[in-house]
Amino acid sequence: MAGSGRDLDATRAWTKDQWRRALLSERRRVPASARFAEAIKLTGRLTEGRVVRRGDTLCGYVPIGSEPGSWQMLDEVADRGVRILLPIVVGREPLDWAWYDGRESLRPGPFGLLQPIGERLGPAALRIADAVLVPALAVDRAGVRLGRGAGHYDRSLALAAPGTPLIAVVRDQEVFDHLPAEPHDIRMTAVLTPEKGLRPLGA
Numbered sequence: 550m551a552g553s554g555r556d557l558d559a560t561r562a563w564t565k566d567q568w569r570r571a572l573l574s575e576r577r578r579v580p581a582s583a584r585f586a587e588a589i590k591l592t593g594r595l596t597e598g599r600v601v602r603r604g605d606t607l608c609g610y611v612p613i614g615s616e617p618g619s620w621q622m623l624d625e626v627a628d629r630g631v632r633i634l635l636p637i638v639v640g641r642e643p644l645d646w647a648w649y650d651g652r653e654s655l656r657p658g659p660f661g662l663l664q665p666i667g668e669r670l671g672p673a674a675l676r677i678a679d680a681v682l683v684p685a686l687a688v689d690r691a692g693v694r695l696g697r698g699a700g701h702y703d704r705s706l707a708l709a710a711p712g713t714p715l716i717a718v719v720r721d722q723e724v725f726d727h728l729p730a731e732p733h734d735i736r737m738t739a740v741l742t743p744e745k746g747l748r749p750l751g752a
């Protein structure tokens with residue numbers, strides 16, 4: 550598959566679904582050992598104080614399948630005094646949110662997700678976040694994010710307070726020059742990757 554900046558002409562014409570298929574098959578080829586090493590690096594990035602600090606509220610996610618990150622990532626961030634909100638899928642509504650309260654507080658949900666069982670705070674709880682980690686398959690330099698294709702985050706992120714960092718979490722190879730965008734796509738303000746850490750996106 551085209552790496553960042555390569556084969557630009559070929560990928561210019563790709564649809565979002567073609568991108569998704571290519572990105573997911575690439576992810577599935579990453580050995581568990583590499584995924585594990587990347588998760589440890591991501592945890593380091595999240596606990597070094599640039600993304601969130603003690604007392605902050607972070608919207609996180611529980612990684613599933615080949616997504617970047619791990620359980621440890623959430624626990625180590627929580628151990629540093631950061632409160633973590635996790636998303637709950639409610640049909641095609643904006644995502645609902647509940648506090649992360651350890652692994653025992655998670656239950657299997659739709660799409661292979663693990664979701665928190667605590668009190669549902671409503672979609673507007675996103676407003677109290679100091680930063681939002683947004684799971685993604687890829688992101689481009691302008692902040693265009695490619696997700697799973699259900700539109701959950703696009704419907705939800707408009708509820709974040711203006712200026713809240715919206716941080717796509719991807720592997721280093723998943724940052725591209727140009728991805729297909731639609732009018733409803735909400736732009737990410739930054740990207741977090743294991744090797745290069747936190748980088749701003751867009752203008």
Ligand SMILES: Nc1nc2c(c(=O)[nH]1)N(C=O)[C@@H](CNc1ccc(C(=O)N[C@@H](CCC(=O)O)C(=O)O)cc1)CN2
Pocket residue numbers: 610611612613614615616636637638644660661662684685696697698699700701702
């Ligand atoms: N970890 C995580 N949580 C998330 C998302 C996400 O992408 N990742 N979402 C982002 O919007 C929302 C849920 N939407 C989702 C929509 C589709 C699939 C999905 O296609 N799941 C695959 C199985 C995944 C796997 O095991 O690799 C499937 O159902 O086939 C997942 C989440 C909110 N929570």
Ligand SMILES: Nc1ncnc2c1ncn2[C@@H]1O[C@H](COP(=O)(O)OP(=O)(O)OP(=O)(O)O)[C@@H](O)[C@H]1O
Pocket residue numbers: 565694695696697698699700701702703704731733734
């Ligand atoms: N703000 C919105 N309001 C209503 N529908 C929306 C909105 N944003 C996205 N959608 C719907 O969701 C569908 C999927 O959107 P898109 O392909 O951008 O998903 P995605 O961002 O990749 O997925 P996800 O956010 O679930 O990871 C769109 O075709 C559109 O119908």
